Amino acid sequence: VKSEIVVPMKRGKHVVGELDIDSHTLSAFDESDRMFLEWVCKRVVERYFMGD
Known part of the structure; x- marks a missing residue:
């Protein structure tokens, strides 16, 4: 593994969890990846706890 990005699910x-992605490419992730994955994590948490 040459790159990793970890985004908390809040x-x-x-x-309440985290998204952890590894890559065999050096410096594979940037700020736009982080922002997109934060958006994804937020949507996942919203759906998971829907009606809670």
Whole structure:
């Protein structure tokens, strides 16, 4: 593994999980990747806790 990005999955102030992606490419992830993955994590948490 030459690159890794880890994005927390938060519900309010609580971290309920994380998305951890590895790559065999050096410097594979940038700010736009982080921003997109934060958006994805937010949507996943919203859907998971829907109706809670």
